[in-house]
Amino acid sequence: MLSDTSRPVIEATLPVVGENIGEIAKRFYSHMFAEKPELLDGLFNRGNQAEGRQQQALAGSVAAFATFLVNKPGVLPDHLLARISHKHVSLGLRPEQYKIVHDHLMWAIGDVLGDAVTPEVGAAWDEVYWLMANALINQERAMYTAADLTPESVWSTWRVTEKIQETTDVVTFVVEPLTAGRMKPALPGQYVSLKALMPDGVHQPRQYSLTRADDGERRQFSVKRVHGRPTPDGEVSNLLHASVNVNDEVVLSAPFGEVVLTDTDRPVVFASAGIGITPMAGMISHLVQSAATRPVTLLHADKSEQTFALRDQVRADLAKLPDASLTTWFSQPAGQESANQFSGFMDLAAIELPADADYYLCGPLGFMQAIRSALIARGVPAQDIQYEVFGPDLWLAAPQ
Incomplete structure (x- = not known):
């Protein structure tokens, strides 16, 4: 929970930060990628960046988390944190990368709000960030451990065994792992991240739901081609449709996702x-x-x-x-x-x-x-x- 020192500061400044959080997120990403362009290689989806969805999601998540801390002290928004942590683990996010995000986010807050960010205000929002970051780090560490994975071993290479044209714009890929050994079973409703090498040499990740229950040897996912939008949105789906065929290789993460079918007898x-x-x-x-x-x-x-x-x-x-x-x-x-x-x-x-x-x-x-x-x-x-x-x-x- 927030400290007694920070809570009144966050309560007082939440409206103005909330009003400006979209611009803060926009400047944060721009500043971070200018200094750390390697983060766009395999970790961040530049299609979401181009359309502003990632900026909106970050802004909303931080504001929602801070609002939760003020209105429900001592309780964390588990659903919000679970959704974020599953996405992070499917991308192989490392704990030390939270420090990079922290430094650029705090810079953006100061850049947008200027003199309003006094040392007291900065310290309070710093506390909000690390409460959220540490909650995510702890969840993600537990998820890596439970799956017997590390951020590096989340990824593995698979061979395409079938490519099925479902509709004009949807293709199903059936894949099998290149290396022998039992694969981590997927729960019904989960997704995998796919990391594709783009023509400019940058790897881009996307998430795709698994569309058939695991049989122990193969996995299946379906891809809708995104078109009619500015690049780079749709660059991965178009690459998969046009260039990935039977016997080609794809890099996939272990399955994650918190929305899974409950095992009950209810309708x-x-x-x-x-x-x-x-x-x-x-x-x-x-x-x-x-x-x-x-x-x-x-x-x-x-x-x-x-x-x-x-x-x-x-x-x-x-x-x-x-x-x-x-x-x-x-x-x-x-x-x-x-x-x-x-x-x-x-x-x-x-x-x-x-x-x-x-x-x-x-x-x-x-x-x-x-x-x-x-x-x-x-x-x-x-x-x-x-x-x-x-x-x-x-x-x-x-x-x-």
């Missing part, structure tokens, strides 16, 4: 849109592999039947479960509506939801916010709803 409802189907496909595959008997409901929204990635795999897996159903919404439907296929956007009013169910959401942020609000309005407890955000989590990082 489970998956609600996804677009490429958000990927973690759902992995969870449903796991249910088949484990011969689960719990009721399963998949609700999916997409542009059309043809853009519904992994549709054949998902339908085949649902057919293997004793109590499973699929309902779809297509914004450009090819045929008439039916009991399980609708036109337009996902509307839960048309669906009878099971009682006492676990819910998992994945898709665009606006989609998940709307579906979560609809579920809450129907009496679903907030603790029964989990969601997966692709890229920096701008929802969880938003300070309340």
Whole structure:
């Protein structure tokens, strides 16, 4: 918790820091990469940098953490910290790199706020940073230890054994490890980081959900090609689509991610849109592999039947479960509506939801916010709803 000295300072300065935290984050990254350009090689996603998502996520996370310290002293925002630490470990982040972030972040705070950052104010925000950093360092150290990994050994090389064209813009890769030995099993819903060597010689990481349960020998993930946006956003997905083929090698991390399927007998409802189907496909595959008997409901929204990635795999897996159903919404439907296929956007009013169910959401942020609000309005407890955000989590990082 914050010290008695720092708490009133943070409480007094949180509004002005909060108003300026976006500019602070922007200058922080610019200053840090100017002095440490090597951090862009394999650690930071320059696509997120180009679009400002990483800056927004950092700004929101720091502000949310400080707000939590002020409003709930002695309690840490575990969900926020878990999401960040899983991403960090999947990238092989090292504890000593937190000092680099600290130095440049504190510089940015002073650069933006100027004389308002007195020694007292600087010391208080320094304390906030290290409370958050040390909490993350401790979580990440425990995760490395539990997985019997180090930041360096997180990565391994895999060979592509299959490349499947799911839709015009989605490709599935099936890979097997080059080195013998038991691979770290993935939990249903987790992702791996992929580190790709770009034409300019810089490695770029991206995270991809595992779309099929591990069989002990192979892994499977699907990649949606990002296009129509300024580079470097989409550079990795386009490289994978165009240049990575069967027998080529890819570098992947061990699997991580805190949004995983709970092992219960409760009904489970998956609600996804677009490429958000990927973690759902992995969870449903796991249910088949484990011969689960719990009721399963998949609700999916997409542009059309043809853009519904992994549709054949998902339908085949649902057919293997004793109590499973699929309902779809297509914004450009090819045929008439039916009991399980609708036109337009996902509307839960048309669906009878099971009682006492676990819910998992994945898709665009606006989609998940709307579906979560609809579920809450129907009496679903907030603790029964989990969601997966692709890229920096701008929802969880938003300070309340």
